[in-house]
Amino acid sequence: MTEGQTTNRRRITGFSNETVKAIRSLRDKKHRKASGRFLAEGLRLLTDARASGHLPETLVLSDTRDPHPLLAELESAIRAAGGAVIETTPDILAKITGKDNPQGVAGVFAELDTALTRIDRAAAPIWLVAQALRDPGNLGTMLRTADAVGAGGLILVDDCADPFSAEAVRASMGAVFTQRIARASWEEFLHWLRAGEGQLVAASLRDAISYREAPYTAPCFILVGNESRGLPGDYETAADLRVTMPMKGRADSLNAAVAAAVLAYEVLAALEKEI
Known part of the structure; x- marks a missing residue:
């Protein structure tokens, strides 16, 4: 030695x-x-x-x-x-x-500053929001997706996996450093969101419209729920838009990170058409 x-x-x-x-x-x-x-x-x-x-x-x-x-x-x-x-x-x-x-x-x-107050909502047209996301691989993948679509970052609501775990950092492929990360309770996030501009879009089956027909506006906050339970009912109700994606096979839902990616690219395409 x-x-x-x-x-x-x-x-x-x-x-x-x-x-x-x-x-x-x-x-x-x-x-x-x-x-x-x-x-x-x-x-x-x-x-x-x-x-x-x-x-x-x-x-x-x-x-x-x-x-x-x-x-x-x-x-x-x-x-x-x-x-x-x-x-x-x-x-x-x-x-x-x-x-x-x-x-x-x-x-x-x-460790990076994860205070919600550090978020500048006007810095990007798209933000991802995850509620009670438990899988660090999904969390890292969402960071990678956020980077890919030019989002501002990922807001973690309630009890989520640690974004600085080795698994999440590895899955992010470096996006943990390019994306703003914030952590907050649902009440804190909703209060902050409603204090300024921002459209909350929830992936949901509750009175939802097709994700390809929704009128997205910037800054758009895309909300996905827990991998197994989805979003609580009152969280869905608080959203400005509830959107759904067609499931043509036997599966009744998409993986949370995959759903976030599909929605993020649809929002990106819709917002780019408006430019």
Whole structure:
């Protein structure tokens, strides 16, 4: 077990090292919350983060990784910002990330501000809203969809999965850094929404019209519910529009993230026609 300094990198080769333990603990929600930090893995994701103005506080590198100019630029930027660079073995990186075949680079980021008051509703024509979404993969996919359609971000209502979990961050494909994320109770969100402009559109079966015939207006807030239960009745009633998508097979509903994507592209097409 050795620990030393190599080319301005701190080298760690011990599984019991306190830094390794601290970074590994970020896979657990309680430790992320306590430290205010989260973990992201992969050069592409970290490069996208940098391009969006987010640098990791700590960069962890595998000593068997292949050299890459983007990695060199990232490492230089982190050092210039006063961050730390750690080099370690693939086995230790696997322990940190929880993956058998880690990508060779990971970063520790300060958790992003998720206050609803930070949202500028006029910044984008489309916003996604998820209520009690429990699957981190669905959450990450919704962030990725939001990025794809030029949305402003994702508002998480009530008890949702953690957007900074490793699964959600990975599924977002970097969109966790490009999209504004907010968390609020239903009452807080509805009060905030009604204090300004904004059309609330709910995916619903309750007195709903076809999603292709709805009169969408910007800024449009697309609301989807819990994967198994959907939206509570009073949440649906509070929406300005309730829309439905045809189900021509045996399934009676779409996956929440898929439904959000279908609606988001329909809203995008409708709003672009008005320009």
